[in-house]
Amino acid sequence: MQVEQLRATLESALDRAGHAAAELGASEYLIVVDDLTFVVRNSTVTTILPDGSPSSRARALAGGYLQRLAFGGKVEGRNFGVTRTGPARFDLTKLVPMLEAVHERLAPVHIERLPFEKLIARYDRPGALFYCDPPYHGCEDDYGQGVFSRADFARLRDLLEGAKGRFILSINDHPDIRDLFAECAIEEVGVTYRVSGQVTAARELIISGGRGESE
Structure with a gap:
C-alpha cells in the first residue's frame, strides 16, 4: 500500500x-x-x-x-x-x-520569534492546524527563564479554544491540565521517561480541539 x-x-x-x-x-x-x-x-x-x-x-x-x-x-x-x-x-x-x-x-x-499569542493571532484561519508542545506542567523553566509561566497554560487554552483552526497539544498528565482542558478531547498515552537516568513509566495527554473541529 x-x-x-x-x-x-x-x-x-x-x-x-x-x-x-x-x-x-x-x-x-x-x-x-x-x-x-x-x-x-x-x-x-x-x-x-x-x-x-x-x-x-x-x-x-x-x-x-x-x-x-x-x-x-x-x-x-x-x-x-x-x-x-x-x-x-x-x-x-x-x-x-x-x-x-x-x-x-x-x-x-517561517521561523518566528514571537510570544505564542502573537504567533497564533498571525496564522490563525479556517484550515490552520497548531501543534503545541509547551513545557511540562511543573517544569515551566525548561525552555528558558521567562519563556513560559504556569499562568500561560490558561492563556494558551483560551487562545486555542477560540481559534478558527484546530490544535493538537501534547503535555504531561497532570490534574491541573485535565481541568484546564476539560472541554477539549483528551487522549491518554503511555510513555517511558529516561531523562532522570532511570526508566519510568508515565502518561502524557494528547489534547485536541478548536472551532475548526466542527466545520
Whole structure:
C-alpha cells in the first residue's frame, strides 16, 4: 500500500528563545563543522564560547555541540548525556548529513520569534492546524527563564479554544491540565521517561480541539 505524504502549503515554527535561529541559521556551516572536528566529547565541557557572542557562527558552534550532548536536549540546565549501550551522542561523521536534512525540512518554514499569542493571532484561519508542545506542567523553566509561566497554560487554552483552526497539544498528565482542558478531547498515552537516568513509566495527554473541529 502506497501512503501519500501530505505537506502543508504554509508552515511556521515558534522559536521564542532564539536557539533554532542561531544554531540552524549560520551561513558558514561547513566552517562550523571544521571547527568541531577535533573537539572531544568531554563531560567537563559545559560551554565552548562565551554566552552572548554576537557571531552566528560562534553561537551555532556552541549551541549545536552542547544541545546534542545535553541529556534530554534541555535548553536550560544542560548536563552531559551518556548511554551505556551506544556511541557518543555527538558524532561528527553524521553531522553534515543531519544538517543537510534539517535544512531541507525547514527551508520552507517561517521561523518566528514571537510570544505564542502573537504567533497564533498571525496564522490563525479556517484550515490552520497548531501543534503545541509547551513545557511540562511543573517544569515551566525548561525552555528558558521567562519563556513560559504556569499562568500561560490558561492563556494558551483560551487562545486555542477560540481559534478558527484546530490544535493538537501534547503535555504531561497532570490534574491541573485535565481541568484546564476539560472541554477539549483528551487522549491518554503511555510513555517511558529516561531523562532522570532511570526508566519510568508515565502518561502524557494528547489534547485536541478548536472551532475548526466542527466545520
